[in-house]
Amino acid sequence: MEHYVAGWRGLVKFLNTLGSVFGFISKDAVGKVQILVSLLKGEDGSHYSTIQSMVKYELENQLVDLTKAGAHPTSGCRTLLRLHRALRWLELFLDSLRTCSEDSKTSVLCADAYNKSLSKFHPWVVRKAAGMAFCLLPGRQAFFDVMNVGTTEQVVAMLGEAIPLISEVYQITEDLYAQHNILDIP
């Protein structure tokens, strides 16, 4: 969990360098990261050291709203699920960035990845706002420049290493949530 949270902090930091139009996205992610950190640092923190132990603890102690929103709007399971769903978008987006041609538009890649993943969990107004924000993404080269990794070849190589790790984390979480039937926490 500590590493999951640290990874998200890094992503948010990067998102913030892209400009204030992404503020509403980063604010939501920050809020969710904060919820997880409070749980991790809280009285019951020892149960939150791994995602597996969190799921077990919260389910065994009825700390999760399973069918409709209720007493536990900030459960660890619910909160992490939101970030988990966004991780799938990230995986798709980074993979398209890695393989795209020089004249591809990041806004289109980003929207495609979003429409294939996260968008199905969002109401119309969020989809609309996200779509507008995507249009303001820097172009491919400027995007690679802010990543601050080096040449395009170096960016592509770095993504080639990072994406399989993101996929692995995504798959482990997905399997765990499926196993406990908690992929639809409201």
Ligand code: 1PZ
């Ligand atoms: C590089 C470009 C960044 C584009 C980011 C693509 C994701 C668009 C997501 C739009 C989210 C809009 C704001 C908040 C939405 C929330 O309603 C949902 C559900 O949470 P709930 O309301 O149920 O508590 N939140 C999410 O789906 C989590 C979104 C996290 C997005 C993190 C993006 C990380 C970007 C990393 C950049 C490299």
